Amino acid sequence: MYAILDIETTGGQFNEEGITEIAIYKFDGHEIVDQFISLINPEIPIQPFVVKLTGINNEMLRGAPKFFEVAKRIIEMTNDCVLVAHNASFDYRILRTEFRRLGYDFNIKTLCTVELSQRLMPEQPSHxxxxxxxxxxxxxxDRHRASGDAMATVKLFKMLLDKDLEKTITKELIKFEVIKGVSPKLLDIIESLPSKTGIYYIHREDGNIIFIGQSKNIKKRVNQHFTGITTSSKKIQAEVFTVTFEETGSELIALLKESEEIKKNSPIYNRMARKNTLSWAIYADKDPNGYLNLKLQKADGRKKEITAFANQQEGKSALSRITSSYQLCPKLTGLSTSKTPCAQHENNQCDGACIGQITSEEYNSKVQVFIDKNLFDNKNMIIIDKGRKTGEHSAILIEKGICRGYAFYDLNYQIINPEILKNILVPIPNNRNTRGYIQAYLRKNRVLKIINF
Structure with a gap:
């Protein structure tokens, strides 16, 4: 027997969504033998994009039953059944979360029609x-309504069952406990954490820190530790006593603090210290003809690096973008080893530095634009980004190429003067890691504002 299900939710943070509508069709493999369809009052607001998608709004749900009022009926409908859904792991997780809030451990076998259609209809361009x-x-x-989507899943599932003549693939894909159960102790810890950006510390009972991490969603990331199946995850689950955290609002501040806190505390389950992660860098050297060559090399603390990378591949990708953006010669950036003029010259994308068609002074001026933009030496700026709450921003102060620290300030007090900012700064150690993380973050992410002074 199968319980074919579709759920609509409020949207929102991971494990904080609420159910707004549910439809379950009990299916015996040939026909529907029972059904349950109901709106549900989630007791939290629906995200605007969900209202637009489903047409279900807060007003429609005011008089709807709450989840605890329909929980018994859901158990009756799914008892001794395989739960079938399109993207079953999502619907199953949502159901488990709702039952967990009631103190009930909901466990059932599941079957995903996405996976089943991929196996039985591999020729389809989309599943x-x-x-x-x-x-x-x-x-x-009724697309994007529970009853319409669940009924479509019933018809799709029947078609898939008919294609699987021996039912071997269907049986093979049935899973039990798609989402691992979490002990009550760990659930209590997860519930105490915010779905916010920041840094978190996992402690043993003696207070020692065994792991430090940072995330855009602290609750979601810790939940991953507590449900993970890796050796380190299992050790953390066995030893954790409590989790403390510090919200930062800014992902960059979280990254910088994580790096320094790992160095300071040396937690036993952090895989590696951040000091080893920026292992490649771009350097500039003049060749015998006086042209500035950009070189991607293993990081060397004795040389002045322009910008650093986590690995060689990331560095090569960045160097390729730099070569294109600044119209540099691939032979002089190490991307081409050809002895003939580079292909870009033939396509008019290189102005001939590789064969001396422009002077070293002309070419070097373009390289210098890149260096000046990326080299931290003598750079003065304030990086403005999100704060920890509404009405607050964060600021990181870079003065003469040195990271002085970070601060949070109320939007009613605009801080654009570095001397005022210095009065409220929390210091950050200025080192190669700090500079590298800031450069890498600014390469890949947008911040609210950068003030140069």
Missing amino acids: SLGKLVRALGIPMA
């Missing part, structure tokens, strides 16, 4: 529900 039913000619009503 999303909407595109699959259109491609297969399955009629569908």
Whole structure:
């Protein structure tokens, strides 16, 4: 017997979504033998994009039953069944979370029609529900409503069962406990954490820190530790007593603090110290003809690096973008080893430095633009980004190429003067790691504002 399910939710942070609508069709492999369809009052607001997608709004749910009022019916509908859904891990996680809030451990076998269709219909270009039913000619009503999506899943599932003549693939894909259970102690810890950006510390009972991490969503990341199956995750689950945290709002501040805190505390389950992660860097050297060559090399503390990278591949990708953006010669940036003029010269994307068609002074001026933009030496700026709460921003002060520290300030007091900012700074050790992380972050992410002074 199968319980074919679809759930609509409020949207929002991981493990904090609420159910707004549920539809379950009990299916015996040939026909529907029972059904349950209901709106549900999640007791939290629906995200605007979900209202637009589903048409379900907060007003519609005011008089709807709350989850605890329909929980018994859901158990009756799914008892001794395999739960079938399109992207079953999502629906199963949502159900487990709701039952967990009631103190009930909901466990059931699951079967995902995404995985089943991928195995039985590999020729289909897309395995999303909407595109699959259109491609297969399955009629569908009320898209993005629980009853419409669940009914479409019933029809799709019946078609898939018919294709799986021996039912071997269907049986092979049935899973039990897609999401691992979490002990009550760990659940209590998870519930105490915010879904915010910051740094977290996992402690043993004696107070010692065994792991330090940072995340855009502290609750989600710690939940991953507590449900992980790696050796380190299992050790953390066995030894954790409590988790403390510090919200930063800014991902960059979280990254910088994590690096320094790992160095300071040396937690036993952090895989490696951050000091070893920026192992490649770009350097500039003049060749015998006086042209500035950019070189990607293993990091060397004795030389002045322009910018650093976590690995060689990341560095090569960045160097390729730099070569294109600044119209540099691939032979002089190490991307081409050809003895003939580079291909970019033939395509008019290189102005001929590789064969002396422009002077070293002309070429070096373009390289210098890149160096000046990226080298931290003598750079003065304030990096403005998100704060820990509404009405607050964060600021990181770089003065003469040295990272002085970070601060949080109220938006009612705009801080653009570095001398005022210095009065409220929390110091950050200025070292190669700090500079490297700031450069890498600014390469890949947008911040609210950068004030140069």
